[in-house]
Amino acid sequence: MMKRIGSIIAWMMFVWIIIFPQHAIGQTADPGSVQTVIHLLSYVSMDYAMAVENGNVIDKQEYEEQVEFARQAYELVNEGQFLGENKNKVLDQLTTLRNLINKKSTSVEISRIADAIKHDIIRITGVATAPKTWPDIRNGQSLYIANCLTCHGEKGDGNGPLAGELEPAPTNFLGAELWNKFSPYQGFNTIKLGVQGTSMRGFPELTDQEVWDLAFYIKSLPYQGQLKDSLALRQEFNQINPQISLNELATLSDKTLMDTLSTRFKNARQKLVAVRLLAPEGNNINASLTISTTNLKEALAAYTAGNKTLARTKALNAYLEGIEPVEARLRTLNSKFVLDLEGQMLNVRQAIEKDKGQKVVEEEVQQAVAMISEANEILKGQKMNYWLTFILATSIMLREGLEAFLVLAVVLALIKSSGIRKAIPWLHGGWMTAVLMGGIGWFLSDYIIQFGGKTGK
Ligand code: HEC
Numbered sequence: 001m002m003k004r005i006g007s008i009i010a011w012m013m014f015v016w017i018i019i020f021p022q023h024a025i026g027q028t029a030d031p032g033s034v035q036t037v038i039h040l041l042s043y044v045s046m047d048y049a050m051a052v053e054n055g056n057v058i059d060k061q062e063y064e065e066q067v068e069f070a071r072q073a074y075e076l077v078n079e080g081q082f083l084g085e086n087k088n089k090v091l092d093q094l095t096t097l098r099n100l101i102n103k104k105s106t107s108v109e110i111s112r113i114a115d116a117i118k119h120d121i122i123r124i125t126g127v128a129t130a131p132k133t134w135p136d137i138r139n140g141q142s143l144y145i146a147n148c149l150t151c152h153g154e155k156g157d158g159n160g161p162l163a164g165e166l167e168p169a170p171t172n173f174l175g176a177e178l179w180n181k182f183s184p185y186q187g188f189n190t191i192k193l194g195v196q197g198t199s200m201r202g203f204p205e206l207t208d209q210e211v212w213d214l215a216f217y218i219k220s221l222p223y224q225g226q227l228k229d230s231l232a233l234r235q236e237f238n239q240i241n242p243q244i245s246l247n248e249l250a251t252l253s254d255k256t257l258m259d260t261l262s263t264r265f266k267n268a269r270q271k272l273v274a275v276r277l278l279a280p281e282g283n284n285i286n287a288s289l290t291i292s293t294t295n296l297k298e299a300l301a302a303y304t305a306g307n308k309t310l311a312r313t314k315a316l317n318a319y320l321e322g323i324e325p326v327e328a329r330l331r332t333l334n335s336k337f338v339l340d341l342e343g344q345m346l347n348v349r350q351a352i353e354k355d356k357g358q359k360v361v362e363e364e365v366q367q368a369v370a371m372i373s374e375a376n377e378i379l380k381g382q383k384m385n386y387w388l389t390f391i392l393a394t395s396i397m398l399r400e401g402l403e404a405f406l407v408l409a410v411v412l413a414l415i416k417s418s419g420i421r422k423a424i425p426w427l428h429g430g431w432m433t434a435v436l437m438g439g440i441g442w443f444l445s446d447y448i449i450q451f452g453g454k455t456g457k
Pocket residue numbers: 143144147148149150151152162166167168169170171186187190191195198199200201203214215218453454455
């Protein structure tokens with residue numbers, strides 16, 4: 001009896017987790033975080049225009065939401081300690097914002113103040129507003145197909161197979177609203193935290209780098225059709241790449257980015273398309289690991305020059321900015337190696353920390369640099385994995401197919417030798433039905449997997 005009840009409870013929990021994943025994991029990660037406040041202010045800045053026009057509330061629910069978001073931002077700042085001595089100043093700014101919302105001030109004014117507060121918080125806390133390395137837009141695309149397509153649609157127009165059932169409807173990433181106001185950084189926050197009270201849940205299970213990949217992919221969607229001119233785009237990209245920072249690309253909406261570009265370059269529109277679609281050649285893995293090697297060498301130089309503090313910081317950055325972003329990918333390929341690499345990065349830090357002398361530090365750094373180039377090789381080999389997977393999958397099919405064929409051949413021989421010719425059409429009918437069912441099964445599973453992203457509110 002107890003066992004029965006136990007299994008019923010287990011089932012109920014299972015169903016509950018499936019239906020309400022974010023309740024089970026705890027609503028939107030860390031509620032007191034800086035990210036949440038920034039996120040709330042972004043919303044107020046963007047959406048207030050839909051609530052108030054010429055001093056009149058045009059959408060009551062939207063207006064109440066703005067009031068609520070501004071209040072929540074105030075409370076989070078008030079409860080948190082992340083602003084240190086600047087806390088009261090920011091609280092004053094937030095009070096001003098709330099008063100203006102109460103007075104139904106203009107959306108221009110509200111956006112200006114909300115953005116100003118947001119920028120102050122970003123500046124004071126130093127919270128990351130850009131990815132550590134160039135995002136991998138292609139990885140963003142795979143993640144998008146797996147997690148977002150069901151609602152936002154293949155092209156990002158908000159017309160996924162589930163869209164019809166949802167209220168509010170999924171955002172159209174191709175619209176003017178997002179072009180004007182939405183930066184990859186805001187995308188980053190939305191994907192991390194979700195939008196409360198809608199079916200847009202947060203995705204705390206994705207790493208920061210993955211979320212950046214997604215955020216940049218979304219911002220590339222309006223331009224995907226222009227990828228075919230890739231040579232011309234590459235030229236545009238290379239012209240401006242050294243002169244535009246990843247931080248600008250991450251924090252500016254397309255409109256502001258376009259404005260910035262037009263003051264600096266000719267042909268700004270094409271350049272905008274190029275930076276939204278492309279990344280530097282030999283991107284990512286290389287870039288990330290180069291950061292690591294550079295930092296290690298700088299750590300050694302600093303140590304040699306007697307600056308232990310700088311050496312320690314550089315050694316830590318070598319890990320955090322260089323290895324950490326590719327660690328997840330590396331781990332899927334060779335988890336043992338990741339442990340060794342982490343261990344070696346720790347050895348470097350400890351050699352510096354414990355002041356083990358120039359020679360030991362140099363040896364540890366060299367060892368680490370060697371392992372990083374090994375990491376590079378492992379990650380480069382990743383592409384072959386596609387073919388390896390393909391060959392493995394095909395060989396399973398061929399092996400199973402051959403087995404089935406042999407069984408059929410034996411049965412056919414038996415039937416013939418015992419002279420029951422009547423049974424032959426049944427045999428052929430049998431395998432034909434199996435092939436047909438296989439085909440139907442394939443289509444169905446494709447269809448079912450597409451719906452996998454659906455979650456409750
Ligand atoms: C279950 C359906 C669903 C899934 C799956 C989903 N979204 Fe959404 N998403 C929505 C809805 C609905 C909205 C509109 C929310 C609103 O109106 O405030 C939205 C809004 C957004 C926005 C815009 C928010 C804003 O500030 O205007 C972004 C960006 C976004 N989603 C990204 C993603 C990404 C990336 C994924 C995949 C990792 C994803 N969504 C998966 C339903 C979904």
